[in-house]
Amino acid sequence: MKLYVMNGAGNRFAIFDARGSRFRMSPDMAVKTGARGGPLGDKGADQIIVLHDPLPGSDAQIFMDIWNNDGGHVDACGNASRCAAWLLMRESGGDNALIQTAIGVLHATRKGELSIAVDMGKPRLGWEDIPLSEAMHTHHIDVKVGPIDNPVLSNPGAVNMGNPHCVFFVDDVMATDIERLGPMLEFYPLFPQQANIGFAQIIADDHIRLRVWERGAGLTLACGTGACAAVVAGVRQHRLSRLCRVDVDGGRLDIHWRGSDDHVIMTGPIELEHEGEMPL
Template identity: 55%
Template sequence: MHMFHMNGCGNRFVVFDGRARPWRKTAEEIRQIAHPNGKQAFDQIIGMESTPNGDVFMRIWNADGSQVSACGNATRCVGWLVQRETGQEEILIETEAGLLTARAAGDDMITVDMGEPRLDWEEIPLAEKMDTRFVDIKIGPMDNPVLSRPSCVNMGNPHAVFFVGDVNAYDIPAVGPLAEWHPLFPEGVNVGFAQVVDRQTIRLRVWERGAGLTLACGTGACAAAVAAARLGRTERKVKMILDGGELHIEWRESDNHVLMTGPVELEGELQIAS
């Protein structure tokens, strides 16, 4: 079995190619892979599997061992791997969140069509009905909250995006978990801290559900772009500046799909016993 160490804009993965033989691990085994020396080395663990519905099925685990439905940066990495192997121009990737397409966009650059954002309160999901543009929660003291009124978007997984004046002014490891498991989010939530630089640029940091503060979050970048455009803060095509690099997001008006373009890096590959 092949194992690949990869990153997408700094978001680090181990990808196991289980297409010849299914690769399944327990939550504890996933945690051990993600934390090889007791410290977190990888944000997500990815399993590639055969599928009749596309070129590859992608299974995703967070570093804490929980399984999730979507990971934008990992989708670009898997798309790049299958493209390198097959030479195909377009790769169809099946995930628990649906079918996604990946295309080459230059040297080690991949564009993924992430599909349509889900914006209804039941689709996030929220515990109660409310306008997802301004969700009524406060993090911190009620009379002087640290964060409040995020916009929520589901991009295959749930995101709450807080628009802030300066992303570096927040102790994200301290406040991120308070929003991640707020009672309003029955499945937990990825927490974005978005600073609008101008109408074409957003500075973003993300506390990922089950993974913590990462250098980049692809679905988080898509969610922040959708939330910002929906509120009239930016255009529908923006550059996202993350700790690990840049992603380019377009929320296309013609079909409501979100396109994400960014870099892929292969750090190493090994043949291992399955």
């Protein structure tokens, strides 16, 4: 079985090519594979990806199974989709790829030798779609940190990009104690399935600096669905334009929330760090 170690703007993945086999990932195996200092070295992996044959009747080339490094099974990962798409394009020699996930089929396009765009579909914005534990408008949700009359953080937006996101807009993202706030907010009672917590600093109406505490993975160098969610949340709060540059710890992503069809397009770099084989 082929094993690839790749990253998308720093978001690091172990990608197993299990097509044609009966291999299935398990929570324990995902934890051991992704562990810092484990088989992938000091960096470990943020997510573990398994490429399976597509389900019957699908036009997609693969089905992508996604695991966090805490053993949790999730439905979406934008940067992993871009990495998997690049592998498929290298294999086919083409400039397009169709990837089946638990949330549907994603279309990816080559934008450069090591740059891939993926159509992440429409954001889900209803409170029950995030999901939240109680009904409310999601352009601002009732989550505060600190004193009620003078909170440190407040008025985040909630967006589902295949997984739940809560996005706070802050004055200085590097001065925000994400490693303390992230775990607390990830398990906030309003999020029955936990949530990815984004912290976005607005540089201009088309440019933000973003860091994301990912549920089940912690603070990562990039989060593709988090970048999409931050731009959607910013547009809904009249802070950002629909075409936005997002600087993350590992590089740059470009997000376009198209007005024509409501789809979110994410474009960014990928890197192949290692490829090898391992016995099934």
